[in-house]
Amino acid sequence: MPSTDIPAAKGSQDVWLDAAFELLLESGVDSVRILSLAKRLKLSRTSFYWFFKDREALLEALIARWREKNTQGLVHQTEAYAENIVEAMLNVFDCWLDPKLFDSPLEFAMRSWALQSASVVSEIDAADATRIEALARMFQRYGYDPLAANVRGRTIYLTQIGYISMKTQEPLEVRMQRIPAYVEIFTGQPPGSRELQRFHARHGYYSPTGTY
Numbered sequence: 118m119p120s121t122d123i124p125a126a127k128g129s130q131d132v133w134l135d136a137a138f139e140l141l142l143e144s145g146v147d148s149v150r151i152l153s154l155a156k157r158l159k160l161s162r163t164s165f166y167w168f169f170k171d172r173e174a175l176l177e178a179l180i181a182r183w184r185e186k187n188t189q190g191l192v193h194q195t196e197a198y199a200e201n202i203v204e205a206m207l208n209v210f211d212c213w214l215d216p217k218l219f220d221s222p223l224e225f226a227m228r229s230w231a232l233q234s235a236s237v238v239s240e241i242d243a244a245d246a247t248r249i250e251a252l253a254r255m256f257q258r259y260g261y262d263p264l265a266a267n268v269r270g271r272t273i274y275l276t277q278i279g280y281i282s283m284k285t286q287e288p289l290e291v292r293m294q295r296i297p298a299y300v301e302i303f304t305g306q307p308p309g310s311r312e313l314q315r316f317h318a319r320h321g322y323y324s325p326t327g328t329y
């Protein structure tokens with residue numbers, strides 16, 4: 118139904134979907150219920166059906182949005198312009214520091230959901246494969262052989278998924294101090310000072326020592 122025909126009092130598809138994401142992040146998929154959403158939004162329960170056929174359709178929309186944000190966000194960063202593999206690696210690290218590129222709490226919520234849904238397990242498996250392949254292609258573009266590229270891509274990805282699954286929290290300063298070592302371990306090359314300066318500037322970080 119065209120949005121111009123929908124009364125404002127019924128909300129919008131994005132309003133319902135945003136509220137569903139909030140509940141998913143706060144309390145897990147079992148909390149994503151039509152009545153709970155209606156109460157949260159202070160809208161009538163029947164308003165939901167202007168935008169979604171049923172709860173399953175809403176859950177499918179949640180999965181699609183997660184896929185678009187996290188998988189496509191990561192893939193895009195692996196394909197971003199870089200002069201060398203170190204810069205390419207730092208482009209990927211942008212994902213771990215910028216929730217607009219990759220939403221770690223959402224990733225955790227999706228993986229928790231997968232524990233009780235075979236269909237979501239399939240979605241997670243497909244996303245993992247796509248992301249690792251994108252990382253491997255990135256390494257291959259900079260001259261790594263296919264096997265080494267795949268192993269490096271898997272190592273990077275599984276390390277970050279470990280961070281997410283364990284809900285590891287690090288102060289920004291600590292994370293930034295560790296990133297040069299991570300880059301060297303993952304790529305075999307240390308980052309230069311100019312590369313780190315550009316990376317730090319993207320994230321509003323300035324080294325307290327003034328060194329890189």
